Amino acid sequence: MSIARNIEKIKSELPSYVKLVAVSKTKPEEDIMQAYNAGHKIFGENKVQDLVKKYENLPKDTEWHFIGHLQSNKVKYIAPFVYLIHAVDSFKLLKIINKEGKKNNRIINCLLQMHIAKEDTKFGLSFEEIKDILSSEEISSLNYVNISGLMGMATNTKDLQQVRKEFAYLKSCFDDIKKDFFPDKDDFNVLSSGMSGDYKIAVEEGSNTVRIGSLIFGARN
16 A cells, blocks of 8 residues: 555545645554655644654654644643644633643644534534634634634534535534634635545535545554
8 A cells, every 4th residue: 555645646636725634643653754755744643642752753844733632731732833723622722722822932723623413422612602702802812823714523424415414514604604703814714624434525515624544544553
C-alpha cells in the first residue's frame, strides 16, 4: 500500500476547494513522513500527547489540526503551535483556549463542534447553544481565538440518507450563523465534516474540509 498514492487518488477526486486533513492518529512518524515527502503537510491528531511528540519530531512547516475531544487542562500543550482545533464543544473550553492563546501571543483558530448525529456518544453543541455563545457579551473579549467555522460528525450508520440529512442540516446551520454573526468575516469559512466512510456525501452537502485516515494510512493499528 502506498500512502503517497492513496493521498494522490483522494485529492484527485476532491474538488480543489476542499482541504484534506490526513488523520495520522495512532500512526508512526514514518507513515506521516511518507505523506509529507509526497507533498502533503496537513495532519490531524486526536491525542494531545501524541500531537506534541509528533510536532517536536517532524518538520516545522507541518500544519497540525487537533480533531479529538480536547480536555481543558491539556490546551496549554498544543496552544503554542496548533493550526486549528476542530472540536470546541463548550464555551468554557473556548475561554481556556483564549487564555492559552494570550499566553503564547497567538490567535488560535477554532471550529465549534455541532452535535448532528442521532447518537448520544458524540460530543457537540446544539444550534441553539452555538447561537447563545455567539450572542453572549463575553465573546467579544476573546481576542485570542478565531472562530473559523463549524465541525460535525454524522451518525455511524449504513443509512446514507440519514447521513446526508445530517450533513445538509450542518450546512444550513453554518449558512445561518455566517449570515447572522459573521457576514463580513471572510475567514469564518470552514465546514469540517466527512471522514473515510462518508466524505463524498459530506462534500456534496457543502463540506470544504474532510478528515480522512484509514483510506490513506490503512486500517487503524
